[in-house]
Amino acid sequence: MxxxxxxxxxxxxxxxxxxxxxxxxxxxxxxxxxxxxxxxxxxxxxxxxxxxxxxxxxxxxxxxxxxxxxxxxxxxxxxxxxxxxxxxxxxxxxxxxxxxxxxxxxxxxxxxxxxxxxxxxxxxxxxxxxxxxxxxRTTVVSGLKDLVVLNSTGSEFHGYIQDEYTTLPPTTDRVLATAVAARWRHGAEGSAYGKSYEEVRRCLLEAFADTHSLSLQQTLYAMGKRVLDTRGEVCEIRFAMPNKHHFLVDLSPFGLDNDNEVYFAADRPYGLIEGGVLREDAPDAAFAWE
Amino acid sequence: MxxxxxxxxxxxxxxxxxxxxxxxxxxxxxxxxxxxxxxxxxxxxxxxxxxxxxxxxxxxxxxxxxxxxxxxxxxxxxxxxxxxxxxxxxxxxxxxxxxxxxxxxxxxxxxxxxxxxxxxxxxxxxxxxxxxxxxxRTTVVSGLKDLVVLNSTGSEFHGYIQDEYTTLPPTTDRVLATAVAARWRHGAEGSAYGKSYEEVRRCLLEAFADTHSLSLQQTLYAMGKRVLDTRGEVCEIRFAMPNKHHFLVDLSPFGLDNDNEVYFAADRPYGLIEGGVLREDAPDAAFAWE
Amino acid sequence: MxxxxxxxxxxxxxxxxxxxxxxxxxxxxxxxxxxxxxxxxxxxxxxxxxxxxxxxxxxxxxxxxxxxxxxxxxxxxxxxxxxxxxxxxxxxxxxxxxxxxxxxxxxxxxxxxxxxxxxxxxxxxxxxxxxxxxxxRTTVVSGLKDLVVLNSTGSEFHGYIQDEYTTLPPTTDRVLATAVAARWRHGAEGSAYGKSYEEVRRCLLEAFADTHSLSLQQTLYAMGKRVLDTRGEVCEIRFAMPNKHHFLVDLSPFGLDNDNEVYFAADRPYGLIEGGVLREDAPDAAFAWE
Amino acid sequence: MxxxxxxxxxxxxxxxxxxxxxxxxxxxxxxxxxxxxxxxxxxxxxxxxxxxxxxxxxxxxxxxxxxxxxxxxxxxxxxxxxxxxxxxxxxxxxxxxxxxxxxxxxxxxxxxxxxxxxxxxxxxxxxxxxxxxxxxRTTVVSGLKDLVVLNSTGSEFHGYIQDEYTTLPPTTDRVLATAVAARWRHGAEGSAYGKSYEEVRRCLLEAFADTHSLSLQQTLYAMGKRVLDTRGEVCEIRFAMPNKHHFLVDLSPFGLDNDNEVYFAADRPYGLIEGGVLREDAPDAAFAWE
Missing domain, CATH: 3.10.270.10 (Urate Oxidase;)
Structure with a gap:
């Protein structure tokens, strides 16, 4: 050998x-x-x-x-x-x-x-x-994790592929919840990191809340875009966002309806959406993400 | 048999x-x-x-x-x-x-x-x-856990037993940190539980901060007494409070002093203080604590 | 006050x-x-x-x-x-x-x-x-925890109370799985603890396997009884046994049957069965279980 | 922008x-x-x-x-x-x-x-x-994690850089313990994966035990080399191995020596050694490690 x-x-x-x-x-x-x-x-x-x-x-x-x-x-x-x-x-x-x-x-x-x-x-x-x-060469990536957020309405999911293993019913009103893990790369060293952090965090929260969501991917992208549109010092942002499923409990056996009121918050399995947004002219990332 | x-x-x-x-x-x-x-x-x-x-x-x-x-x-x-x-x-x-x-x-x-x-x-x-x-018979015990608090001064520890296995030096200024787990028994059913919770929580935090501490036991007792002195609906309170040790790092090998500035926050082992405070005329607890 | x-x-x-x-x-x-x-x-x-x-x-x-x-x-x-x-x-x-x-x-x-x-x-x-x-006064309680066991057949569950909130279908063949936490009290100090541990562990495993189970409670009791019947040094045993639910996956939407072959192993919620078995003439437990 | x-x-x-x-x-x-x-x-x-x-x-x-x-x-x-x-x-x-x-x-x-x-x-x-x-394109990486191993002798650590922040004394006899996380890439699809797994696991354990270690890096490399020398189907292997520190307890205050007998097993911080071994002619990894 x-x-x-x-x-x-x-x-x-x-x-x-x-x-x-x-x-x-x-x-x-x-x-x-x-x-x-x-x-x-x-x-x-x-x-x-x-x-x-x-x-x-x-x-x-x-x-x-x-x-x-x-x-x-x-x-x-x-x-x-x-x-x-x-x-x-x-x-x-x-x-x-x-x-x-x-x-x-x-x-x-x-x-x-x-x-x-x-x-x-x-x-x-x-x-x-x-x-x-x-x-x-120096790279600086800031971030946060375990930022758990939830929209109790304003989230839909439909129009997806229907294959032979698809049983999920489409919905026009669901709970959307995730634990945001985000990391963002600074275009150059020397940001005012404290102020930058507070503002990026605010962008993330507000974009999560403001996006009428047709998919968690859309929300993710909107959050990243909001950061890049607002914060000039950031040239790229990456996310890992679990879809923390909240399943509507079937109360019909008890003669009760459930008009988006009572949910079972599941642990596993969970959807996991990973993705990033970057500027077209972002400098080379080198080893920043490793 | x-x-x-x-x-x-x-x-x-x-x-x-x-x-x-x-x-x-x-x-x-x-x-x-x-x-x-x-x-x-x-x-x-x-x-x-x-x-x-x-x-x-x-x-x-x-x-x-x-x-x-x-x-x-x-x-x-x-x-x-x-x-x-x-x-x-x-x-x-x-x-x-x-x-x-x-x-x-x-x-x-x-x-x-x-x-x-x-x-x-x-x-x-x-x-x-x-x-x-x-x-x-009905008993109601309210509580909280994982309330992590820290006093960066105002804590001493000395005057304890010195046996042949004692090496700990006495101190007149240490960090005192704990994760409060507290459970309090209501003397009768029917408290306004929301208001009661907010007030008990406030008592716990304030008594923790206000007690110049010679031992974590003293702080625990002061926290419990503050609750009982303030909240008539509570007849007994019990605590489990880990002593989350913050050890002063020895910087002398590097020619540096360490005037209560740089600490190693240890995981294990940890002190564990358990104790309670109750009214002399508290009703029988029955199965409340089980 | x-x-x-x-x-x-x-x-x-x-x-x-x-x-x-x-x-x-x-x-x-x-x-x-x-x-x-x-x-x-x-x-x-x-x-x-x-x-x-x-x-x-x-x-x-x-x-x-x-x-x-x-x-x-x-x-x-x-x-x-x-x-x-x-x-x-x-x-x-x-x-x-x-x-x-x-x-x-x-x-x-x-x-x-x-x-x-x-x-x-x-x-x-x-x-x-x-x-x-x-x-x-001295008490000695031995034990084990996180002993995860599973019977892939030989477990039934039916004949239970049917109230207005009951939807669970009865079954005559299910997976029974648990993580055994057991603690057993020695009647007197001075057992040969190593040998005793090995034998109690063996009793627990064998009784779990040998019991055709109509309920997890029955299995728990059989495990405790086996220990007490076999090990004279033990006078009482207590268990906490989660029912680690294995739910049969409904494969019928895919044109497949599921003859007790494919399971979803759920995390939460879980059944929790706690109970003990003791000798009629067991000495007073004093503070043994605290 | x-x-x-x-x-x-x-x-x-x-x-x-x-x-x-x-x-x-x-x-x-x-x-x-x-x-x-x-x-x-x-x-x-x-x-x-x-x-x-x-x-x-x-x-x-x-x-x-x-x-x-x-x-x-x-x-x-x-x-x-x-x-x-x-x-x-x-x-x-x-x-x-x-x-x-x-x-x-x-x-x-x-x-x-x-x-x-x-x-x-x-x-x-x-x-x-x-x-x-x-x-x-297809890549297959097999692996294991949480394989916790310990050598109670046969490990030394000395001859390292001494900078102004170095206080660690050199040692010629220490405990070496780690939790092996290893992933190995198959050179081609179609290994007999079950047999391969058992043999790689055996190589890892034996090389860990057989290597008289001057550093955890040396042990890591020896483990990887043993796998590649033995298993033709594997073209690259990567490790993450925490150095699970076992600190000798200073018993001298109690008039006792401690001839590598009594250790404190620390949680954090821990050394973390990451590295890999591969064949010179290993095929391109493509996305295998992602």
């Missing part, structure tokens, strides 16, 4: 849990994030012979996260990810490429006059993935 | 997922709950011989949840649970006792002018457990 | 993850367990004023688990739990009662001639809960 | 739970799988205008899974996935490409003489991903 060779590879520390407190006198500020780093580069020797001379330990990557949190603080997650990614590549010649992924969990003050007490908000998680390589 | 006998038993349908929509013209209202029912009574024959003559199928229990949602609507979960529990006991003589547990997930409107579009709020889950038996 | 008082309470360290290796020359042995301890006693002061003088920190409890693992090894989990529970009560007068719960995850050798390489087995988790108090 | 366009997209039914029973007289056979299908093709209209004329509903995809399970049975999951993928593409001209992913959960007989009673094995999950497009 012919020779075998090493394929694509990367390694790092996943899910470093970091909470950063900033004290402004009595008033405290809180950042709660999970950081994952992945490095690649001159890694043939470590795979073939276990020679670790080019390996920055994952434990050191974790330490760097904590040390940088102290030294530079954690404001927008994209900026913190950029700082880390650049550091790994620039400080270690064998590391050619760094990927840093961050999740942020939102907290809110318990009340305005309780300056160091917080409750976790729940709802969606803010995310980002940053790549940086030794050729100076 | 002596004879074996049937011990305590109950059966039912767990986790029926119900979404109820109410349409007021253009404006829709949404309730999203999970209902679990458990029945007991004359169940010796079914266990010993498989004679199902006294068994109301769990499938019928599920159907009842959906039919009642249509017929009576779902407003406060305690009231809906009472309706179901009474129905099972009163309609079926072999059923002597019913337990109904409901969880409610909060949603909010995407915006005021989008009358049928919603986003799930996340954060805590509202709960209740209602018991009703054929002797007319 | 009348005075409020402290209710039942306990505290401890939950889910301490311990892996213990024993080296017999080249041949290694592995124990993989999760230990949770809960203590109670003179805890009024800590709740009311935050005075920790009677509090053995949960961190020290964790340390004790690791130190004892070194000093005494970990053989049968019940014996290790007894050791810990006794230690906490006997070494600290303010601690009146200790509860120790252990889960064990099974591993097997990758092969006989690879003496220090293991693969996790999956399947059920072995459990125990031990209580010990300063009056010398 | 320039025009926006539709990017890559696909849609389908995720996680259809199928249990298939085959009855050979008294002796039954059981297959327990989860099937996810994803289709793509002429989907511009549905995204831009909600015109569903090219959309085969995800509900019909689910129905097809059940109908095919009846008509053709489910033997090797790769073969069943191929059947489905071909059907979707060949029966619907607007569908240009189908991806079918299947997970299989293993069961074993409770005993040899109980011909229709089964217990779920736990341990690893078998997986496959099959692609087929209208140009006749």
């Amino acid at each position: 012919p020779d075998v060779i090493l394929g694509p590879n990367r390694y790092g520390k996943a899910e470093t849990r970091l909470v950063r407190v900033v004290r402004e006198g009595e008033v405290h500020h809180l950042k709660d994030v999970t950081v994952s780093s992945s490095l690649s580069g001159d890694m043939e020797a470590v795979h073939l012979t276990g020679d670790n001379a080019t390996v920055l330990p994952t434990d050191s990557q974790k330490n760097t996260v904590y040390a940088f949190a102290k030294q530079y603080g954690v404001d927008q997650i994209e900026d913190f990810a950029l700082l880390l990614a650049r550091h790994f590549v620039e400080s270690q010649p064998p590391i050619h490429h760094a990927r840093v992924e961050i999740e942020e969990y939102a907290w809110e003050r318990i009340s305005g006059d309780r300056p160091h007490s917080f409750a976790r908000k729940g709802g969606e998680v803010r995310t980002c993935v940053v790549h940086h390589d030794r050729d100076g | 002596p004879d074996v006998i049937l011990g305590p038993n109950r059966y039912g349908k767990a986790e029926t997922r119900l979404v109820r929509v109410v349409r007021e013209g253009e404006v829709h209202h949404l309730k999203d709950v999970t209902v679990s029912s458990s029945l007991s009574g004359d169940m010796e024959a079914v266990h010993l011989t498989g004679d199902n003559a006294t068994v109301l199928p769990t499938d019928s229990q599920k159907n009842t949840v959906y039919a009642f949602a249509k017929q009576y609507g779902v407003d406060q979960i305690e009231d809906f649970a009472l309706l179901l529990a009474r129905h099972f006991v009163e309609s079926q003589p072999p059923i002597h006792h019913a337990r109904v547990e409901i969880e409610e997930y909060a949603w909010e409107r995407i915006s005021g002018d989008r009358p049928h579009s919603f986003a799930r709020k996340g954060g805590e889950v509202r709960t209740c457990v209602v018991h009703h038996d054929r002797d007319g | 009348p005075d409020v008082i402290l209710g039942p309470n306990r505290y401890g360290k939950a889910e301490t993850r311990l892996v213990r290796v024993v080296r017999e020359g080249e041949v290694h042995h592995l124990k993989d367990v999760t230990v949770s301890s809960s203590l109670s006693g003179d805890m009024e002061a800590v709740h009311l004023t935050g005075d920790n003088a009677t509090v053995l920190p949960t961190d020290s409890q964790k340390n004790t688990v690791y130190a004892f693992a070194k000093q005494y090894g970990v053989d049968q989990i019940e014996d290790f739990a007894l050791l810990l529970a006794r230690h906490f009560v006997e070494s600290q007068p303010p601690i009146h009662h200790a509860r120790v719960e252990i889960e064990e995850y099974a591993w097997e050798r990758i092969s006989g001639d690879r003496p220090h390489s293991f693969a996790r087995k999956g399947g059920e988790v072995r459990t125990c809960v031990v209580h010990h108090d300063r009056d010398g | 320039p025009d926006v366009i539709l990017g890559p997209n696909r849609y389908g039914k995720a996680e259809t739970r199928l249990v298939r029973v085959v009855r050979e007289g008294e002796v039954h056979h059981l297959k327990d799988v989860t099937v996810s299908s994803s289709l793509s093709g002429d989907m511009e209209a549905v995204h831009l205008t909600g015109d569903n004329a090219t959309v085969l509903p995800t509900d019909s995809q689910k129905n097809t899974v059940y109908a095919f399970a009846k008509q053709y049975g489910v033997d090797q999951i790769e073969d069943f996935a191929l059947l489905l993928a071909r059907h979707f593409v060949e029966s619907q001209p607007p569908i240009h490409h189908a991806r079918v992913e299947i997970e299989e959960y293993a069961w074993e007989r409770i005993s040899g003489d109980r011909p229709h009673s089964f217990a779920r094995k736990g341990g690893e999950v078998r997986t496959c991903v099959v692609h087929h497009d209208r140009d006749g």
Whole structure:
């Protein structure tokens, strides 16, 4: 048999849990994030012979996260990810490429006059993935996940293919619910990421609500288009949106009608719609989505 | 060996997922709950011989949840649970006792002018457990879970037992974080459960924030006392509160101090504090907590 | 309003993850367990004023688990739990009662001639809960959970109550599947716990398979009875068994019959059957089940 | 701003739970799988205008899974996935490409003489991903996940980069544990997938055990190389292997040494090693890994 060779590879520390407190006198500020780093580069020797001379330990990557949190603080997650990614590549010649992924969990003050007490908000998680390589290429993808939304009307589904296995009846009024996972690519580095996030999130919610939907694909596209039409800094957006089925319960055996009032919210199986929208002149994505 | 006998038993349908929509013209209202029912009574024959003559199928229990949602609507979960529990006991003589547990997930409107579009709020889950038996005894326990809170200062821990396995250093300033699971028993049926829930939740949050804490037990007790001091309808409250440890990261190897700024949020193990507060003259709890 | 008082309470360290290796020359042995301890006693002061003088920190409890693992090894989990529970009560007068719960995850050798390489087995988790108090009362409950079993025939369900909400058709041949969670109480301390566990597990599996079932309750009872009839050291057993519904898919729209061949395995809702079997002369359970 | 366009997209039914029973007289056979299908093709209209004329509903995809399970049975999951993928593409001209992913959960007989009673094995999950497009290109990737393995000795880690954030001490004897997720690509369609799976699994386990490891990367590569050296039908294999850290507990405060005996098994963060091994002359992967 012919020779075998090493394929694509990367390694790092996943899910470093970091909470950063900033004290402004009595008033405290809180950042709660999970950081994952992945490095690649001159890694043939470590795979073939276990020679670790080019390996920055994952434990050191974790330490760097904590040390940088102290030294530079954690404001927008994209900026913190950029700082880390650049550091790994620039400080270690064998590391050619760094990927840093961050999740942020939102907290809110318990009340305005309780300056160091917080409750976790729940709802969606803010995310980002940053790549940086030794050729100076950098990509920034922002995102969110677990944004669960529902329209109780304004959704239809009909006119689809009828094959021999089709039993679904068409409907002109159904519940449409999904848990939005969206990631959007910035056309250039240096957005005001906090403001950008808030506005993209608002676009997503409003476009979801405003679209009279003939299919979840149509809603997805409308959400992406709204973001691109509104936010110049975003050049591409991608979605994974489960169709969280809400089935109308048949109450006729009990002599009751069900005029879109009582639903069974099913777990599995679920539809899964994946798709993206991008500008015609979007710059090359390089490794942004990996 | 002596004879074996049937011990305590109950059966039912767990986790029926119900979404109820109410349409007021253009404006829709949404309730999203999970209902679990458990029945007991004359169940010796079914266990010993498989004679199902006294068994109301769990499938019928599920159907009842959906039919009642249509017929009576779902407003406060305690009231809906009472309706179901009474129905099972009163309609079926072999059923002597019913337990109904409901969880409610909060949603909010995407915006005021989008009358049928919603986003799930996340954060805590509202709960209740209602018991009703054929002797007319009824207990109502309301609650919440997954209310994650954190004080970034105002918490100390010292003065504890030092045994040969104690290595923990005392501290006068630590992060205190927990995920509150609380259940509170109503002294009598018939509270205005919606208003009561909002007020108990507020008491819990405010007491958590306001208590300068020497131990999580002290905070737990203060939270319970605040509820009982404020809400006359509640006669007892019980908590399970994990101590979600936030460990200060040792940055000294990097020449950095860490003045309560950078924390590692640990998963396991965790402290677990369970305890309750009740009125001296609280009525007998009967089966309320089961 | 009348005075409020402290209710039942306990505290401890939950889910301490311990892996213990024993080296017999080249041949290694592995124990993989999760230990949770809960203590109670003179805890009024800590709740009311935050005075920790009677509090053995949960961190020290964790340390004790690791130190004892070194000093005494970990053989049968019940014996290790007894050791810990006794230690906490006997070494600290303010601690009146200790509860120790252990889960064990099974591993097997990758092969006989690879003496220090293991693969996790999956399947059920072995459990125990031990209580010990300063009056010398001790209870030992062994158990297992996540033992998923299925009979593809030999299960019927009919003859049940038909109320106005009943639509379930009777069946004389269905799939019966459940995830067994069982806990059994030892009549006296000092069983050979390893052998006992293997035999109880065997009884459970065989009784599940051998029972022609008219209801899951009947199967549950038969499983419990088999254990008590066979194992003299066990005086009571309790179960929680979800009815993992396997619904026959209606293939008639496609011109196909479905003679108990093609099933949809549903997640939620599910039936939940809880019940126990005990000897008529079983000793008082005290706090064994808490 | 320039025009926006539709990017890559696909849609389908995720996680259809199928249990298939085959009855050979008294002796039954059981297959327990989860099937996810994803289709793509002429989907511009549905995204831009909600015109569903090219959309085969995800509900019909689910129905097809059940109908095919009846008509053709489910033997090797790769073969069943191929059947489905071909059907979707060949029966619907607007569908240009189908991806079918299947997970299989293993069961074993409770005993040899109980011909229709089964217990779920736990341990690893078998997986496959099959692609087929209208140009006749087909790729088959088999795999497994959640295969948790541990070497209690024979693992070292030293000689790595020491930067200013490195504090990890080198070690010549540590526990090495991981949960193997591996996917391997077949060089051509038509392997005997059942036999192939068993042999690849054996190679993975044996190479894990046999490799004296200087890094998890080295172990990963050795596992991949063993598969390629042994199994001619496999042309590439990819891994994601978390380093499930087992930290030696410091028992010195208690006057105890810890000679690789007592470990804390940590949850997060964890190292994550991803990499692959392939033949130099492996055919183009096309969309195999997507």
